[in-house]
Amino acid sequence: MPELGLVCNQIRKTIGKITLDLDFSINKGELVSIIGPSGSGKSSVLRLVCGLESPASGSISINGKDVTALEAEKRKAAIVLPDYAIFPTMSVEQNVSYALKGRHLSKEETVAEIRRLLELVNLGRTEKRKTRELSAEEQYKVAMARALASQPDILLLDEPLSALDTKTRQALRNEIREIHKKSGVTTLFVSNNQEEALSISDKVIVLREGKIEQMGSPEDIYRRPNSEFTATFTGECNILPYDVILKTLRVPETERSKIIYQCFGPEHRLLFRPEDMVVNDMPGLPFPEFFPHLRFENAKIIRSEYLGKEYLVTAQYEDLIIKVYTVYKPASDYITAGIRMTKILEFNDGRLIRH
Amino acid sequence: MDRFSSYNRKYSLAGYLLLLVLFLPPFVLLILNGYETVPALVTDMAFLKETGISLALTAAATLASLILAFPGIVIYSRCGSGIRNLLRILLAFSFCFPPVLMDMCFDILFGKGGYIAEIQMAGFLRSSAISLMLGIPLLTVMAGEHWRRLDSRCEQDARTLGASRLRIFRTITLPKLRQAMIGASALVFLRSMMAPENPILSSFISLIVLAVLVSSEKNISRSESPDAANCRKRRGNILSVFLSSIYMIAVIALLLVPACSMILRSVLSDGQFSFGIYMSMFSALNPTWLVALLFSLALALVSSLIAAFIAVRISVGVASSGSGTYIAMIPFAVGPVAIATGLMGVYEWIPETPAAKMVLTLICHVLVITSVQTMIMLPAVRSVRRSFRETSLSLGSSSGRSFRHIDLRIIAPSVRTAVLTSCALSIASSGAAEAFGLNTVFAQILRLSDKGDTAVSCAMGSVVLVLCFIFFSLGIGHSREGKQHA
Numbered sequence: 001m002p003e004l005g006l007v008c009n010q011i012r013k014t015i016g017k018i019t020l021d022l023d024f025s026i027n028k029g030e031l032v033s034i035i036g037p038s039g040s041g042k043s044s045v046l047r048l049v050c051g052l053e054s055p056a057s058g059s060i061s062i063n064g065k066d067v068t069a070l071e072a073e074k075r076k077a078a079i080v081l082p083d084y085a086i087f088p089t090m091s092v093e094q095n096v097s098y099a100l101k102g103r104h105l106s107k108e109e110t111v112a113e114i115r116r117l118l119e120l121v122n123l124g125r126t127e128k129r130k131t132r133e134l135s136a137e138e139q140y141k142v143a144m145a146r147a148l149a150s151q152p153d154i155l156l157l158d159e160p161l162s163a164l165d166t167k168t169r170q171a172l173r174n175e176i177r178e179i180h181k182k183s184g185v186t187t188l189f190v191s192n193n194q195e196e197a198l199s200i201s202d203k204v205i206v207l208r209e210g211k212i213e214q215m216g217s218p219e220d221i222y223r224r225p226n227s228e229f230t231a232t233f234t235g236e237c238n239i240l241p242y243d244v245i246l247k248t249l250r251v252p253e254t255e256r257s258k259i260i261y262q263c264f265g266p267e268h269r270l271l272f273r274p275e276d277m278v279v280n281d282m283p284g285l286p287f288p289e290f291f292p293h294l295r296f297e298n299a300k301i302i303r304s305e306y307l308g309k310e311y312l313v314t315a316q317y318e319d320l321i322i323k324v325y326t327v328y329k330p331a332s333d334y335i336t337a338g339i340r341m342t343k344i345l346e347f348n349d350g351r352l353i354r355h
Numbered sequence: 356m357d358r359f360s361s362y363n364r365k366y367s368l369a370g371y372l373l374l375l376v377l378f379l380p381p382f383v384l385l386i387l388n389g390y391e392t393v394p395a396l397v398t399d400m401a402f403l404k405e406t407g408i409s410l411a412l413t414a415a416a417t418l419a420s421l422i423l424a425f426p427g428i429v430i431y432s433r434c435g436s437g438i439r440n441l442l443r444i445l446l447a448f449s450f451c452f453p454p455v456l457m458d459m460c461f462d463i464l465f466g467k468g469g470y471i472a473e474i475q476m477a478g479f480l481r482s483s484a485i486s487l488m489l490g491i492p493l494l495t496v497m498a499g500e501h502w503r504r505l506d507s508r509c510e511q512d513a514r515t516l517g518a519s520r521l522r523i524f525r526t527i528t529l530p531k532l533r534q535a536m537i538g539a540s541a542l543v544f545l546r547s548m549m550a551p552e553n554p555i556l557s558s559f560i561s562l563i564v565l566a567v568l569v570s571s572e573k574n575i576s577r578s579e580s581p582d583a584a585n586c587r588k589r590r591g592n593i594l595s596v597f598l599s600s601i602y603m604i605a606v607i608a609l610l611l612v613p614a615c616s617m618i619l620r621s622v623l624s625d626g627q628f629s630f631g632i633y634m635s636m637f638s639a640l641n642p643t644w645l646v647a648l649l650f651s652l653a654l655a656l657v658s659s660l661i662a663a664f665i666a667v668r669i670s671v672g673v674a675s676s677g678s679g680t681y682i683a684m685i686p687f688a689v690g691p692v693a694i695a696t697g698l699m700g701v702y703e704w705i706p707e708t709p710a711a712k713m714v715l716t717l718i719c720h721v722l723v724i725t726s727v728q729t730m731i732m733l734p735a736v737r738s739v740r741r742s743f744r745e746t747s748l749s750l751g752s753s754s755g756r757s758f759r760h761i762d763l764r765i766i767a768p769s770v771r772t773a774v775l776t777s778c779a780l781s782i783a784s785s786g787a788a789e790a791f792g793l794n795t796v797f798a799q800i801l802r803l804s805d806k807g808d809t810a811v812s813c814a815m816g817s818v819v820l821v822l823c824f825i826f827f828s829l830g831i832g833h834s835r836e837g838k839q840h841a
Contacts, residue, residue, distance in 0.1 A: 050749045072748040079749040085742035089764040098760070099750040143746075150750045 002027040004064065005186030006049065006154055011058035015044045020055075020210040022048075026203065028063065031180045031187045033197035036207030037233065042190040045207070046156040049188065050077035063153045063186075078152035082159045084143040086131045092118070092142050093127035099149035117145040120179060136163050140172065148183055155180075157189045161196065169193070173200050194234050198222060206230045228350045231271050236312065238277075238322050239347075240270045244294065247318070250338070251292035269347045274312065274323040276343040281313075281330040287338060295338040296322055301330055359744055360675055362754040367672025370665045371682065374725060377718050378686050381697025388700050389555040396556065406556065408479070413547045416483040417540050420490030424498070427491065427606055430599045431499025439503075442495075442603065444831050449492040449610055452823070453783035455797060456816045457485050459804060460613030463620050463813065470616060488613070490543035491606060497542065501535035502528075538571030545688055558689045565688035569680045572730075614820055621814035632814040644799065644815065651796040652822075654713075654788070655781035658720035659728075659774045665721070666728035667736075667763075667770060673729070674736040680729070687726030694719050695790040702791070712791040719787030724777035731776060735769030736762075775830035779823040 005028035013020045018041045026032045034042045047053040049060060051072030059068045067075045078099070087095050096114045105113060114127060121141040126134075134142065140160055147155055157176070161169045177200045180187050191197040197204055198218040206213040206221060206229075214221060214230045225231035228239060242265065280287045287295065299315035299322060311326045315335050324337045346353050396402050431442055461481055464470050505528070513523045541564050548561055622628055636644050666683070673679040686694060698715045705711050739762050747757035788795040796819055803812035 052745050052748065072745075073751050073753055075749075076751070077749060079746060081742045081746055083740065083742050085740065085746040087743060087747075087761050087764075089761070089767075098747070098752070102751040146746075146750065152749075156749070 004028060005030060005062070006188065007059075007061040008045075008049070009059045009061070011048060011055045011060065013044070013048060013053060013055045015041065015053065018044065018210040020044055020048070022058070022210075022212060024205065024212055024215055026186065026188070028186055029184050030202045031177070031189060031200060032203045032205060033189045033191055033201040034205045034207055035191055035194050035197045035233070036213075038192070040207045041210040042207055043158050044210075046079060046158050046188060046190055049075075049154065050079045050156050051075045052079075076150070076153040077156060078147035078150050078154075079156040079158060080140075080143045080147050080160050082162055084136075084139045084160075086134070086139050086142055088131055090131065091127065092123075092129050092131065092134070095131065095142055096127075096146050096149050099146045102150065113149065114145075117149050120148065120182060121145045122175065137168050137172070140164070144179065148179075148185070152185060155183075155185045155187045157187065159190050159192055162192055169196065176200055198234065206233060208233075224352070225271075225345070226352045228269070228271065228347050231345070236274050236323055238270075238272050238274065240320055240322075242268045242270065244270060244320060248294040248296060249292065250289075250295045265348075267348060268353070271345045271347055272339045272343050274325050277322075277324045277337045277339045279313075279324050279326050280336045281326055281328070281332065287336050290338075290340060292341045293338045294341070294344070295336065296320070297336050298334045299337065301333050301335055304330060359741070359754065362758065363671050363675035366758065367668045367675070367679075370668025371672065371679070373665050374669065374683070374686070374722070378694075378722055380701055381694050381718070382689065383697075384700030385558070385693060385697030386555060389696075393555055410560065412479055412483055413486065413544055416486035416547060417490060417544045419483075420487050420494055420543055421536060421540055423487065424491045424494035426599065426602045427495035428499045428502060430603060431495055432502035440831065442607075444828055449489050452489065452610075452614075453797070453819070454485060454489070455801065456617065456783070456820065457488065457613055459800075459812065459816060460617050461485065463616045463809070464613065470619075486543070486547040488610065489546060492610060493543055493546070494536075494539045495606075497539035498532065498535045502532055505531050534571040538568050541565070541568035541571065545690075548690070555693075558693050561688035561690065562685065565681065565684050568688075569684060572680060572733075614817075617813045617820070618817045621810055621817050632811055633818075636811075636814060636818070643794075644796075647794050647796045647799045648818070650794060651782050651788075652778075654717065654720060654795065655778045658717050658724060658781050659777040661717070661721045662725040662728050662777055663770055663774050665725045666732055666773060667766070669725070669729050670732040670736040670766075671762075673733060674739075680733070683729040684726045686722035691719055691723045691784055691787060694722055695787040698787065699790060712793055716787040716791050716793055720781045720784060723784065724780055727780060728773035728777050731773040732766060732769050735766045739765050772830040775826045779826035779830070782819060782826075783823055 004025050007025040008022045011020060011022040018039065020041045022045065034045055036042050044053065048055055049062075051067070051070060051074075055068065059066055061067065062075060062077060067077075087098065090098065093114055096117055097110055100110055100113060103113075118124065118126060118141075121144045123138065123141045123145065126138065126142075131139070131142070140163075143160070160176075161172055164172065173196050176187075176189070189197070189201065198221065201218055203215060204218050204221045205215045208229055214226045216224075221230060222234050225234060231237050232239070278288060278290075278293075287297075296315070296317040299317035301313055301315045302321070303314040305312045305314075306329070311329055313324050313326055313330055313335060315322055315324070315337070322337060324335065326335075431439060434442070461484070462469065465481070509527050510523050513527055514520075518526075544564050545561055545568070548557055548564070621632055622630055669679060669683045673683065698719055702711065702715055743761045743765070744754070744757045747761055748754065752760070782796070784797075788798055789801065792798070796815060800812045800815045800819070803809075803815070
């Protein structure tokens with residue numbers, strides 16, 4: 001059984017309007033992301049773990065040791081805040097060595113360790129540079145090196161890439177994964193970018209109004225969301241009422257009533273991802289037959305958004321709005337799209353009941 | 356209460372306690388010794404009339420300063436950093452210009468045998484003119500600095516919506532500036548009130564004005580946006596640049612005229628330029644002069660350092676709790692003369708020794724400049740991001756180490772600014788040393804001036820002015836460094 005790196009046991013804490021109610025654990029050495037809308041309490045989770053806030057009830061254990069009553073400086077939980085908090089009166093070297101003080105290294109060891117850490121974060125020879133000369137990316141790297149210098153039991157990253165441009169973010173999220181792999185430190189990563197969180201994490205926690213909506217692997221979160229909230233928050237999706245089946249189901253007539261009876265009830269809602277849909281945007285071309293599936297024939301295109309590698313097309317089918325991805329810009333004002341029944345998730349009162 | 360608040364409270368406690376221990380005895384004695392005279396004074400129509408006129412004149416001079424300073428405030432908020440720093444040094448220098456020297460300068464200019472003796476100045480006109488000369492620069496710098504830091508995005512949005520400049524100024528800018536103007540006016544009023552007819556009465560009025568200053572200071576700190584400082588439009592048309600240049604040159608010239616007249620009087624005797632007085636002051640080892648100068652410098656330095664010890668702590672407490680500014684500013688509002696009067700009461704209770712005189716003078720200086728230092732340090736302490744200490748704690752440092760290694764280093768330039776500026780203020784302050792008969796450089800200047808030895812007193816005054824200017828310029832340099840850090 002894997003060793004636990006962090007256990008938050010029935011933690012309760014009210015911060016502002018949000019009441020955090022947390023009960024989760026993560027394995028040692030895992031990289032776990034926390035995602036959720038603004039104000040859902042993501043950063044507050046990190047503040048509780050590193051001791052900047054104390055829980056009203058419950059306990060927090062890091063590497064098997066109960067740290068609930070310990071002060072922040074004794075928890076070995078290093079945090080990187082969104083503004084990086086690079087100490088402005090110190091050079092890069094001094095910033096990193098600030099965190100080495102507790103390790104009682106000799107002067108030579110300190111110099112070597114600073115160099116090792118700066119190389120680990122791909123910062124090269126910047127020891128003597130003043131912090132005000134650093135770019136946002138370099139500041140982030142110094143903050144990472146400094147956090148790792150304290151040899152934390154858990155590394156807490158609070159939206160560390162939010163101040164960076166898209167390209168740098170993409171490069172650095174891979175670096176976070178690399179650094180995590182090399183250092184092996186249990187890492188809790190708060191992100192406001194779902195794609196980023198899904199791409200680098202071992203596990204993802206979806207937070208909603210202070211409570212954990214779902215925790216699981218990125219694939220589970222995206223493909224098998226346990227709630228409408230998780231599904232809509234983690235990516236584009238179509239949510240349609242049950243009676244869409246009655247109108248659009250394509251299946252040999254003999255099986256039609258059987259499928260409708262077996263699959264869904266009138267109080268349920270259906271959810272499917274736009275990328276799972278099969279599209280035919282050329283009028284006159286036959287639509288591929290694969291049974292059973294729902295087909296939205298000649299839906300009128302309302303909007304077509306160019307996303308770079310594909311288009312997100314929003315179309316109206318009777319009184320339903322559906323979204324699909326197409327590789328090329330639709331050639332006409334109408335589109336036909338279909339979705340296999342096996343790709344449809346079924347929700348009741350916002351909760352997943354079947355997929 | 357979180358960890359930082361708890362630490363800040365403990366840290367600031369020593370500052371508050373020390374301030375109260377130093378301030379309360381003279382203040383209580385001032386009240387005890389003076390309250391008997393108050394009933395008689397408040398029924399004395401002549402005194403009331405005189406006080407009323409004095410207050411009305413001070414208020415009028417403050418209002419006039421505000422009106423006259425307004426163009427300067429606009430210019431200050433819009434000019435580039437180089438010109439602004441120059442203006443800041445030249446204008447804020449007047450804050451250190453000792454009122455006693457200003458009075459002497461007016462004597463040189465308008466007194467008997469003065470350079471422009473044709474202009475006869477009545478007593479009240481003269482005091483109003485001095486108030487104006489000291490008030491305009493202070494208002495320009497304080498309100499201008501605030502205007503510069505106001506977020507200009509609302510104004511820009513209003514412009515895109517088609518509002519005229521005048522309408523934008525009236526409806527958006529002026530309401531935002533109001534607090535800064537009220538605060539700066541309150542400070543100018545307090546400075547002008549510092550020569551009280553009756554210490555208790557003037558202290559009472561000052562404390563009321565102080566409430567206005569403190570309340571506006573809170574609002575000012577809330578409305579300022581550090582990122583907005585570079586957003587303000589800096590260019591103007593040729594006419595406005597020309598007019599603003601003329602205005603600034605006129606204000607600076609007006610400020611420099613008194614100082615220049617003093618220097619001129621010291622080097623011009625019988626129509627001949629001579630630096631003999633300076634040569635004899637520095638080369639002939641004039642013990643009286645040198646001792647007085649060194650003593651004043653030592654007094655200024657020691658009192659500034661003690662005040663810095665208290666002011667850093669109080670600033671941390673104020674920034675953390677959002678209250679306490681009033682306590683820190685009370686000694687400044689009560690004023691050095693009232694404090695010196697209270698300390699005279701203390702002096703009657705203790706053995707009369709030179710050491711006692713020196714300690715009491717030191718206390719008076721410390722109390723007044725602590726308030727000034729708190730005002731200088733407070734914005735810097737407030738600008739330190741909370742995330743620095745939070746990160747430091749998560750890296751395994753204690754609250755104390757985090758504060759010493761991070762916060763204190765960030766505010767260090769502001770502390771240096773406060774120490775240097777208050778050194779200048781302390782040298783320029785004459786009340787307590789005069790009351791206790793100590794041999795400070797100001798006592799020398801006043802003594803020589805009373806004897807009618809104007810040339811030597813002017814030479815000494817010029818040296819003091821130059822010293823104040825050096826201290827202040829160094830202080831401004833450090834404040835720039837502090838802003839870069841913040």
